[in-house]
Amino acid sequence: MKSRHHVRTAGARAVRKGLVGTMLLGLLLPLLLLVGGSSASAATLCLPKPDETGCISGTVGSRSDPVAGVDVILRDAQGADVETVTTEEDGKFSFTVTEAGDYFVVLDDETLPDGLEQQPPRAAIAGPDGSVKVTAKLGSAVSPIVEVRDQDYDAGGESFSDQIAQSVVNGLRLGLLLALASLGLSLIYGTTGLSNFSHAELVTLGGMVAYGLVNLAGMNLWLGIVATTILCAGVGYVQDRLLWQPLRRRGLGLTQLMIVTIGLALAAQYAYQYFVGASLQKVVVRDFGTTSFGPVTLTNLSFLAMGVAIVAIALVGFVLVKTRIGQATRAVSDNPALAAASGIDVDKIIRLVWTAAAGLAGLAGVLYALVISNGIRWDTGMQILLLLFAAVTLGGLGTAFGAFVGSIIIGLVVELAGPLGAPGDLKYAVALAILIVLLLVRPQGILGRAERVG
Amino acid sequence: MSETTIGTPSLADPAARRALMAGVTPEPGAAKQDPILKVDKIERRFGGITAVDVEHLEVQRGIITALIGPNGAGKTTFFNLITGFDKPSSAGSGAHWEFDGRALNKTSASSVAKAGMVRTFQLTKSLNRMTVLDNMMLGAQDQSGENLLKSVFKPLWSGQEKAVEEKAKELLARFKLLEKKDDYAGSLSGGQRKLLEMARALMSDPKMIMLDEPMAGVNPALTQSLLGHIQSLRDEGMTVLFVEHDMHVVRHISDWVVVMAEGRVVAEGPADTVMSNQAVIDAYLGAHHDTDLGDDQVLTDRALEQIEAEVRADEAAHKAAAHDGDHAKHDQQGDKS
Amino acid sequence: MDTILEILSAVIREAISPGTAAVAIAVIGLNLHFGYTGLLNFGQSGFMLLGAYGFAISLVHDIPLPLAVLIGLGLAFVFALVLGIPTLQLRGDYLAIVTISAAEIIRFVGRLSTLKDLTGGAQGIQGRTYQPAFVDLSFFGDGAWTLAPFNYTDVAGGAGWVRALGGLVFVVCVVATVIVGRRLKRAADPTRTAPRTGLDGTLGKVLAAVLVLVGLYALFFAMPVTYGRSGVNGWWVRAVAWTLVALSTLVVYLLVRSPWGRLLRGVREDEDAMRSLGRNVFAVKMQSLVIGGLFGALGGMVYVLASTVQPDALGRQITFFSYTALLLGGAATILGPVLGTVLFFSARILIRESARAWVPDSIMSTQQTEQFSFVVVGVALVLLVIFRPQGILGNKRELRFNV
Incomplete structure (x- = not known):
């Protein structure tokens, strides 16, 4: 003992x-081992400056029924996350980019209110993983269409x-x-x-x-x-x-x-x-x-x-x-x-x-x-x-x-x-x-x- | 302790007890003159193994009955079954046992205790982080202050509380634990905790007390005092049923011995004759054949080893290993005093 | 200097906030569960959330305030029964898993968009929709009020040395209280052979109480706090919240000093022993679960008095914070839960604000200071359990005997 x-x-x-x-x-x-990553920041108004910055901004949901508190993720052409913003009460989000080119905008499913999901975009503007493709130009603003729908939404085909x-x-x-x-x-x-x-x-x-x-x-x-x-x-x-x-x-x-x-x-x-x-x-x-x-x-x-x-x-x-x-x-x-x-x-x-x-x-x-x-x-x-x-x-x-x-x-x-x-x-x-x-x-x-x- | 006196006080006389049991045939399931506990068809299986299978057993009121048997005979399981800590596999198909005329087969452990049959445990269950006195006071039954609604109003229970405390102190004094009353129970030695557990059981004024290996892990000095306490309980009229490995102890104090093997009652009889019973020898021989049963020392040592092994395994399983060292230290100090 | 004062001010405001009081009440309930009965309830946030929902939704539907409180408590009562019946006869860790699961189920259900009309979904219920019923009860009048009303600004034109003196008195009082408390503890321990100090029990307690009061006054003398008398986040809600904390403490004190309290501790130590003594262990555990759960629900109601009903705010984290606070103050002690909660929230703000003030943004952004403070909380919980499991007020000796 x-x-x-x-x-x-x-x-x-x-x-x-x-x-x-x-x-x-x-x-x-x-x-x-990891490098500090990006973190969600609140949406701020973006003003495009010629040859310097371009804007990608829009609204989640409709203007009459905006969805607040959703993380909107911006990815570059390679699919890497560039920035994440959280929508305010008015459902608006806005990114400022410094390089022209293709970007993808996608909603973070986890932050969407229950029962809602991002509506898959039309084939013409569809990016990987249900994201929306936008082409940004310096000195101007583009608005991708980001829509949401009910999760139980029946696409029709599936039995x-x-x-x-x-x-x-x-x-x-x-x-x-x-x-x-x-x-x-x-x-x-x-x-x-x-x-x-x-x-x-x-x-x-x-x-x-x-x-x-x-x-x-x-x-x-x-x-x-x-x-x-x-x-x-x-x-x-x-x-x-x-x-x-x-x-x-x-x-x-x-x-x-x-x-x-x-x-x-x-x-x-x-x-x-x-x-x-x-x-x-x-x-x-x-x-x-x-x-x-x-x-x-x-x-x-x-x-x-x-x-x-x-x-x-x-x-x-x-x-x-x-x-x-x-x-x-x-x-x-x-x-x-x-x-x-x-x-x-x-x-x-x-x-x-x-x-x-x-x-x-x-x-x-x-x-x-x-x-x-x-x-x-x-x-x-x-x-x-x-x-x-x-x-x-x-x-x-x-x-x-x-x-x-x-x-x-x-x-x-x-x-x-x-x-x-x-x-x-x-x-x-x-x-x-x-x-x-x-x-x-x-x-x-x-x-x-x-x-x-x- | 006068209020605990039940049965005939004359049983304090050894001759009276011999006379009482003389008429009982020494065979398994024998009928007793005045049984306090009657058990019928109680069976417990774990997986494919039958741990307990008792056809019929009676326990005589007012005497000390020992329950012995080789390791794994099902003694503790049997205890668990009749005290409501385990349910027989034969429940609903003939299992029946009654205590003092009251059927217990559908009763929970707490109600069994309330009916007057109080048990102790092989691995002492003292309430470690409570004082010795608090341990004792939990033994008293029917306290109005334990009612949730009354508990907030002290005047409703303070009178009874005082009475309970007095009784607890009396019992502690009897078991020579009074000066430890404000110590944590966890700081007592193993032997003192056995005493405390027994004293606590007596707080409820039981009709019968069931001791599961009261001597296991108790040092020799304290063993003698424990034996004395058990005998004096009997002399005051209480019924005692105890499980024990140590044949010395069994011979010394028991008035009647019940032998279990492989879950069954294989023999019954007075202590001095039952060990020569062929069924008992067979039962122990089944476990190991080259020992002479007459030699207490062999049996005891082996039994002790077994107990120790079991205790070790159990304690480890309960993750109590950590404070083991503390206990051992206390054992040495406490028992010297 | 100004930075330090600002930080201290933020700490004091956090310490007396209604949120702190609310969690303190929930921790008092948890103390009954975990500290006294040994029940591993990891769903205290569920009790809080149910209390908050029952209370707020009733008020939104114009049910009178007393009835709304009863509805909140009633929900917690039912919740305790539903949780207790399947698990209280099983081993302790089953209760832990089931309570934490059940609390999460409540949160999931509260977030459901289909229940948006009732619970407000993930957004929760806005405070302004139910708070007026409570705020209107205030008899504190209008305008602002400062605690303490007579403070350093009234002496010598608010000179710095007056303030410092107040702070010094506070520190002295804290130190003195600790010394008196230790002596009291030693005197109350009959097994200690150390020479008795001259401190008689009652006298010591009175002295300790006086020291605490003087210390508190000195604190607010040096660091006055101003809020509106009434209003959503004023003195009214603080007064009610802390009164409830005091009442809850008193009730628990009355409960645990009684033979009923002895039952709880007996069950904590060994259920089988209690059964062998003729006690209905299940009933005792159920009573404890219900009573502690009711305190949880009450805490939840106080929590939302000055904020909103937000399901995610009353999630698992709150339960874990409660455990940290309880262990910090000392489980199975009367004042431990309150002391622990106040210190826990104060310390977190102290860490966060200090990091904000002195660690450059390039090393730690504002957001990271918040996270840093929580990392410290987690590490502190681990260290606390290992090195001082009895907390501040607990008895070290008691803990030597593991169960």
Whole structure:
């Protein structure tokens, strides 16, 4: 017992040494790689000056029914974000440009009021990703037509069953990406008992790092994905080394650890805003085209993302089931004390789990930014955090396979909620409501075991 | 403690107790003269494993009954079942048990306690961040100040509060914990916490007290005092049922022994004869065959190791490992004083 | 010097703002949940939002103010029941996940464009549509008023040294209060063998109270604050808000010193032990969840008194801030929530304004100072939990025994 006491004090010292380092390095270092980005500024009136500046200005919505508070993004001919402004009460926006040429104007979907979406422009002025193409000249002003419409707007052609088919595929896509992230969340919970509220920030980190590597530094996309995964895994390793392991040794209670993750999440979110800005950043600007199978249309990137996700998940499953390390991990999940008694280095396993979990989360972040949220923003991860928790809880806290099943279910529920009648943002709410109902019926989750009482 | 006196005080006399149990056939499920607890067809399965499968069991009022059996025999699970902390798999298909004439099979753990059957836990559940006195006062039943609406008006409950406090202090004095009354329960030694838990259970004036391994992790000096307390409870008329691994303890204080193995009751009888029962030997031999059951030392050591292993595993599972060191330190200091 | 005074003025204004008072009330409720009962409620913002919606929508529809308050509280009551029934019989982290999810559902629903007529959708409900019902109740009269009415400008023509003296008195009072408080804590700890100080309990408390009052007066003497007597954002709303904070503190004090409060702490320590003692743990937890939730709803109503009902303003962040404030002040203490909330918001403004004033724009833009202040908040929460989990007022010894 005495020696144990020593270990703990040593651990405490290590905490002090490691903390500041972790907080800043572990989470923020990869961000320092990035150059400070643009941030949304309020719309100001633009006056074109001959040979100096040109104006691109317009109104979101109609003059009688303007839409306020929407981020309007201006992209250059290469598709890179130039500037973002937020519309005022009158729905007006205005950009000042210093070079003539083609520009693309697009609305940030996330900032549009619920139920509204940008109306796809006519083919003649259509740019990539539903943007509107404008040609700016110095010394004059142009007004692109940016219109919005109801999301439930029926384009006419699509039948209900086609919609369902499309949603199922979208749901599988979302489910697979959620599974990537929730596997790690579940493994961490299983081995340490910790509900990691900062897991979503690891997802965001993945997108951010990929944005830095691929978009800003111009790295090849595939290389970028691999590099991001490795970098994020490194962040997981460093986090455990400098923060979680010393805290475990210090004997901090689980509740306290959980609050630590919340503080970490908070710090990370605002750090992202600080370094990258508050607007959506694209990982790739290139258009990869789409492929259709019958009624289902997906971008080619989506197929690739799903493929990558499946491979990664299968790999994790293989490691867990077939290898010694996987067996050791499951043993630690079952009973850490027993595992330790039978010669397993529990600390090493937990560090491995943190590393793998962070890597998987980072990978999920890149893919999510590529194919679902169409870019990465400081709160991208935060928005799916609850879906991750729902997935993990649904499958049974702490079981990796359960997390996978739960993720797929949550993905399907979210995507199918729309065509089946849930309006706008409520599709997330539906997933959470299902979680609450399930807890009433089967509290241990779909694949969880009933707990021994007493 | 006069108010807790139930049953015949004459049972303080060993001869009276022997006489009382003499008429009982020493076989599993034997009928007792005046059973306080009757259990029928209680079964609990975890996955494919049957942890408890008790056909019939009666517990005699006013004496000390020991429940023994090899590790994994289902003793604690059985405790959990009859005290409402777990639900039998056989619920609805014949599972039935009654306490003092009152059916308990559909009752929650809290109502079981209210009915007068109070238990303690193998891993002591003291309320660590509360004072010893607060721990005790939570034991008292029917406090009007615990009603949300009355609680804000102190005059409505201050009288009862004083009475409860007096009673708590009396009990603490009896268990030699009075001078610790303002300490946090978490700062007590393991043995003192066992005492506190027992004293707290007595605050509710139970008819029967169920002790789950009261001696586990208690140092030898305190063991003797614990045994004395258990015996004096019985002498005041309370029924005691306890789970124990230590055969020394069992022989020393129990009036009747129930042996469980693989979830079943395999034998019953007085302490001095039951260990020679063939079924009991088989049950223990099933676990390890080269030990002589007559040798207490072997059984005890092995049992202790098991307990310790279990405790370690459980504590780690509860992430309590951190303050373990503190306890150990307190153990040494506290028990010396 | 002027910059420093400006920053301090901004800090003081934030410290006494209705928003701070509102969050303090919600934190008082959270303290009942987390501090006393050990419930991991991560949906306190949901309670606040429901209270705010119920209150504001009722007022918009010309329902009398008392009834509107009751409707807000009623919604929170139902919300607590709906949350509690499925989760209070399960392990603690399920409650955390379900409460945070449920709070988000409320926010999503509030943002729905289909409910725009009722909730105003993502834009929320404009303050002017419901505030008059409250503002008109003011009996404070018109015009502006300064706290403190007798301040440094009235002495020696407002010389700098008078002001500095006031500030000094404030600092001295703070230091003295800390010393008295520590002695009181030591004296109240019977296990401490350290020699008793001459401070008798009651006398010490009176002394501490006097010091706090003198200190506060000295603060406002040196840094007078002027607002309109009534109006949307004047003294009236501040007076009401802080009176409610005081009342909430009093109610919680009365509750937790009673045997009922002992039940809460018992449940926090060990539910099974409480069951074995014949207590209905579910009922106790439910009562705690409801009462704490009602405080949350009340906080939400106060929050929107001087602003608008904006669903995103009462999102997850507010819950997280509440936890930070609670841990800063000290969980399971009576005054911890209020002290923690005031210090939390003051500190954030102090950081932000200092960064704005002294860090050049080329390094940190105005927007970045805001974000910087939140990063500091997050890091502070982490450090707090690790190095001083008992907060300012909590008992270190108590925390030695992890549950």
